[in-house]
Amino acid sequence: xxxxYGTSTEIGEIVPSQPMAGEPVRVHVSVSACxxxxxxxxxxxxxxxxxxxxxxxTTCTTGAFSGDCTxxxxxxxxxxxxxxxxxxxxxxxSTGYRTLTVGPRVLTLADGVTGPFFDTYLLLANPGATSEPxxxxxxxxxxxxxxxxxVVPPHARITLRADDLPALTDTAFTATVTVPSGHPLFxxxxxxxxxxxxxxxxxxxxxxxxxxxxxxxxxxxxFDTYLLIGNPNPDIAYxxxxxxxxxxxxxxxxxxxxxxxxxxxxxxxxxxxxxxxFGIDVNSSVRVxxxxxxxFAEGYLGGHSESGVSPSTTWLFAEGVTGSFFDTFLLLANPxxxxxxxxxxxxxxxxxxxxxxxxxxxxxxGRVTVDVEREDPVLADTTLWVEIASDAPIVAERAMYxxxxxxxxxxxxxxxxxxxAAAPRWGFAEGIVGGGLEFKTFLLVANPGPSPVTVDVExxxxxxxxxxxxxxxxAGARLTVDVEADVPALRDVPFGATVxxxxxxxxxxERSIYWTRHGPVFLGGxxxxxxxx
Numbered sequence: 001x002x003x004x005y006g007t008s009t010e011i012g013e014i015v016p017s018q019p020m021a022g023e024p025v026r027v028h029v030s031v032s033a034c035x036x037x038x039x040x041x042x043x044x045x046x047x048x049x050x051x052x053x054x055x056x057x058t059t060c061t062t063g064a065f066s067g068d069c070t071x072x073x074x075x076x077x078x079x080x081x082x083x084x085x086x087x088x089x090x091x092x093x094s095t096g097y098r099t100l101t102v103g104p105r106v107l108t109l110a111d112g113v114t115g116p117f118f119d120t121y122l123l124l125a126n127p128g129a130t131s132e133p134x135x136x137x138x139x140x141x142x143x144x145x146x147x148x149x150x151v152v153p154p155h156a157r158i159t160l161r162a163d164d165l166p167a168l169t170d171t172a173f174t175a176t177v178t179v180p181s182g183h184p185l186f187x188x189x190x191x192x193x194x195x196x197x198x199x200x201x202x203x204x205x206x207x208x209x210x211x212x213x214x215x216x217x218x219x220x221x222x223f224d225t226y227l228l229i230g231n232p233n234p235d236i237a238y239x240x241x242x243x244x245x246x247x248x249x250x251x252x253x254x255x256x257x258x259x260x261x262x263x264x265x266x267x268x269x270x271x272x273x274x275x276x277x278f279g280i281d282v283n284s285s286v287r288v289x290x291x292x293x294x295x296f297a298e299g300y301l302g303g304h305s306e307s308g309v310s311p312s313t314t315w316l317f318a319e320g321v322t323g324s325f326f327d328t329f330l331l332l333a334n335p336x337x338x339x340x341x342x343x344x345x346x347x348x349x350x351x352x353x354x355x356x357x358x359x360x361x362x363x364x365x366g367r368v369t370v371d372v373e374r375e376d377p378v379l380a381d382t383t384l385w386v387e388i389a390s391d392a393p394i395v396a397e398r399a400m401y402x403x404x405x406x407x408x409x410x411x412x413x414x415x416x417x418x419x420x421a422a423a424p425r426w427g428f429a430e431g432i433v434g435g436g437l438e439f440k441t442f443l444l445v446a447n448p449g450p451s452p453v454t455v456d457v458e459x460x461x462x463x464x465x466x467x468x469x470x471x472x473x474x475a476g477a478r479l480t481v482d483v484e485a486d487v488p489a490l491r492d493v494p495f496g497a498t499v500x501x502x503x504x505x506x507x508x509x510e511r512s513i514y515w516t517r518h519g520p521v522f523l524g525g526x527x528x529x530x531x532x533x
Contacts, residue, residue, distance in 0.1 A: 021182025076182030108289030125496025174230025212308025279333025311393035426530030453505035
């Protein structure tokens with residue numbers, strides 16, 4: 001490049017500056033050139049590729065003008081980032097470097113309960129080829145913390161019964177799982193309760209966070225709602241909770257969670273929420289674990305839980321059923337920081353292939369409930385998957401309720417937040433078929449793309465090697481995998497699973513589990529969105 005001008009590429013601000021493995025990291029890159037005769041330095045607007053020298057799969061590309069991109073590290077330790085400007089006819093190439101330390105992968109579950117009414121299990125699945133040592137910190141409601149450790153074998157899943165863990169007899173607790181290597185690990189909690197495991201809930205572990213949001217919440221004669229906040233830190237967590245009331249003014253409350261403690265907020269004790277539905281915004285002074293649990297108020301005959309998420313302009317759901325048995329709803333919450341209403345387009349993809357789109361206005365600091373089967377006659381009795389696009393970041397969850405006895409009142413349900421983007425790989429820690437409750441597990445895989453996608457479903461069973469099955473998801477459609485039919489050998493064998501799209505395909509995956517006992521169909525059920533990795 002004779003006569004080309006010299007350039008300088010620099011990696012600037014990295015947020016957070018000390019990230020955990022698996023945490024989104026924003027990297028700022030700038031490129032400049034100093035031009036003669038006065039050596040005036042000007043910025044160059046061009047996309048730049050940022051990569052991790054120790055892991056080529058960790059990469060991102062900046063926008064042409066923003067200079068920022070986001071990536072995730074897949075292991076802990078010291079990492080060196082490179083940012084490469086390839087040069088042009090008039091500009092010389094240049095490379096910037098930046099070294100940073102990445103901490104272990106940390107995953108938390110705020111809601112865990114033991115005792116005569118609840119049975120709680122922690123499920124850990126390892127998709128990798130090497131064993132993964134992990135540490136569990138179990139923080140009780142009285143701020144007493146016990147630690148234990150275990151090893152998750154490669155391509156396998158382990159089950160830990162909470163009542164068998166140190167100091168967890170008849171108590172509520174928060175679980176923190178630390179993976180020192182930083183490698184991907186899927187962690188979920190399954191809780192069964194009421195007589196004969198009549199009901200249950202499940203949640204996927206997520207990173208501790210300063211801010212967490214929920215679109216679902218309700219306090220009336222049908223539902224009791226609880227907000228659970230676990231504080232794994234040595235400092236008090238000062239928390240502002242805003243309840244985004246459906247059709248009303250937001251309600252704001254302040255709380256403090258003790259170091260190593262767990263705070264339970266019962267919305268039944270907040271008079272302003274009586275008879276209301278609402279979203280929730282949790283803002284903490286330190287990183288905390290946050291979950292929301294809801295129970296049917298009459299005897300806790302049903303219930304569900306979900307971990308907090310961050311707002312997004314895009315939401316995707318692979319699961320959804322309407323008709324005479326299931327009632328499906330979308331819950332849409334608009335956080336206050338948008339400072340305006342959000343215009344939302346919901347696109348439904350029913351089994352018939354006849355796409356339906358509707359629009360909704362979500363008030364600032366408010367919430368809207370969408371009854372899916374009332375949106376259009378096409379949606380009255382169908383399976384479906386859903387896309388949501390908003391002109392401002394919102395929070396979206398999907399709720400499904402049913403009456404297992406065929407009566408007029410719901411007896412059970414499950415609620416999950418959507419995925420914020422399609423991804424090539426998804427993982428699950430929980431899966432079970434058969435047993436005394438006659439469990440049935442289904443994997444729901446949606447393909448938002450214009451072409452069919454081939455997916456590999458790898459089951460990670462306890463005690464035996466991985467089992468792989470291959471499926472095709474048609475363009476713009478949803479695939480339902482009945483695990484017992486897919487792999488009969490998994491009956492009575494607990495398992496995790498991964499779902500991987502081939503040839504650069506992007507998919508969305510969820511898992512639903514239902515069980516039957518003493519006759520009723522789908523006596524209980526849970527759902528969880530997959531973990532992208």
